[in-house]
Amino acid sequence: MSGMTTRPDRGGDQPPRPPAVETSVPPIPEQPGAERTPDLPGAAWPATGDVPPTVLEPAVEDGPAPKPDRAQYGVCAFLALVGGLIIVDATTRIGHAISTADPIGPKPVPILLGVLLIIVAVIYAVDVARGGTGEPEAGEDVDLSSPIDWRTVLLLIGAFLVNAVLIDPLGWVISGTILFWGSAFALGNRHYVRNLLIAVALSLVTFYTFAIGLGVNLPAGVLQGIL
């Protein structure tokens, strides 16, 4: 039962957030309070979509539907953007390379894909306007009645980025330790010392079994020669 005392902080220190509005995910983690500043630049990442500025009030006929999920227009915008990007890439960057062995060349498939993406984006937008919603994925540990906990997510992304930056200079054992410890912290575990021990043990075990035992690519970093 040693592990049952996790997440002591849950629900206590988080500021109440408006549930429907979602901030986008800017890659600035590190500071835990990042999402508390309410007005981050919204259009940084279209996939999560902010409240859509482009499509205004097409949702007329959905009557008394409970809170239409407008952020979905962000997905449509994202799809259309990707489609446009592919077409631009195909028409400007890909060279002309048609030969008798390949009468089609490298261009038509991307262009077709781009067009299809834009078509799907439009149909998607129509579906959203008519009140269509996607069902968020459920799961054993997923509590969909709570709003998205951006603090946890941003902290996790932070731990992830720290690892990505440090893995080459410091080596897997150190960066992996930081990653595991940071992720456990982000997820609400507050047994700092015990987590550190677990993190170090896990990093060492994985390094020795996989890097040295199975020949998997993991850097030793500054500990080169010591491990």
Next chain:
Amino acid sequence: MDNLGNLLDGFANVVTPMNLLFALLGVTIGTAVGVLPGIGPAMTVALLLPVTYGMEPVQALIMFAGIFYGGMYGGSTTSILLNTPGESSSVVTAIEGNKMAKAGRAAQALATAAIGSFVAGTIATLLLVVVTPPMVQFAISLGAPDYFAVMLLSFVAVTAVLGSSRVRGFASLLIGLTIGLIGIDAVSGQQRLTFGLPQLADGIDVVVVAVGIFAVGEALWIAAHLRRKSGEVIPVGQPWMGKQDWKRSWKPWLRGTALGFPFGAVPAGGAEIPTFLSYTTEKKLSKHPEEFGRGAIEGVAGPEAANNASAAGTLVPMLALGLPTNATAAVMLAALQQWGFQPGPLLFTRESALVWTLIASLFIGNLLLLVLNLPLAPAWARLLRIPRPYLYAGIIFFATMGAYAVNAQPFDLFLLLTLGLLGFGMRRFGLPILPLIVGVILGPRAELQGRRALQLSGGELHGLVGGWVSWVIYAVILVVLLWPLVGRFVVRPLRGRLVTG
């Protein structure tokens, strides 16, 4: 009889101590991840892929098959004892299984699930042995246009038949195809969507995509909605069944197998439809219909058998045609490609020993799973108490390790995070994951076959239509795509006429 000989050779290959060890390792890991919330067989295989580069492909494949089968066994434990099915395939099991557990019959529910899974798994694997070789014979006779059509069908089927929203399915598929496009075009050598980044020239590694979408995306999504209190785990002792339970279980097992195998084998398969069908069938045929909804053992036995039979069915198109019909099969195909095998009908002739050893290992794995699950169920149930921060921190930890290990470049970690955020967004907006993975894996192959077909015709579009096979397949695709219209203009008026008449 040739196949029987091959199968026996396969058995001879499997029973080496090393291969048995990997089979045991696979089924143990598989059961564990099936029991554990938030982590499934597809994610596990993806996480372990980089680790297997140093292993013999046969051993890695035996382990993966064990994980695949084991995940099906483990999933039922969670549904029965916790009433929150992790995999979509065990949703139906939870309906009656958890009621049984609450009524103090958890032991019987677990027993009928485990024994039923064993019976179904064994019969379905036998069916696999019988069905696959003729299918391979047929598949070898297909040309590039037919292949192209088959792949189109599998795109359409995975996208349009499964899931509740077609447009969201197609969005997911197209994103996957786009990811598959990145890198140097295999035919012309031109860079596509690389934006001048040398790290993207070889394309995004399938491992990074699978780990990013399955592991990182899932971990971030769960972290965003983590339950404050995990559910109540119903305590359980040694699983066992009384005489009455056996009598009520064996027919549902067989019927579940009959439903599960064919559904697993068709491109739009998966375990959701057959488990649900099995449940309704048992409900209709039961001599104790009043018990349904209050913990009827038939409602556990049938769907669990269906679920395992469909797992074996999934391997038929995977081995015979190189087509994935569920997420785990998709990642296993990616694994084959990584090891340098060409998935498709030729795999059976070129790598005969590998394939038959794999099939033989399925029989062994099934037996091991029965032994592992029946006496050890209480131990597995204890896994459900793992503190969630450790579980999800561990997933991110191993995801990072695996993705880095592919190319040993930190660039892949940033890519992994981007894909994780994509997976997060898809879960938030209800975009299905499977079409994306199928798109990434099959997309490049479909383009290759399509261009090969057009090469034969000198670029004329009629080159895409080959023999009668492609005609039939295009017709099926058309029906699937137009089904909503068919439903509106043909089925509904007909039904209306029947009602009024």
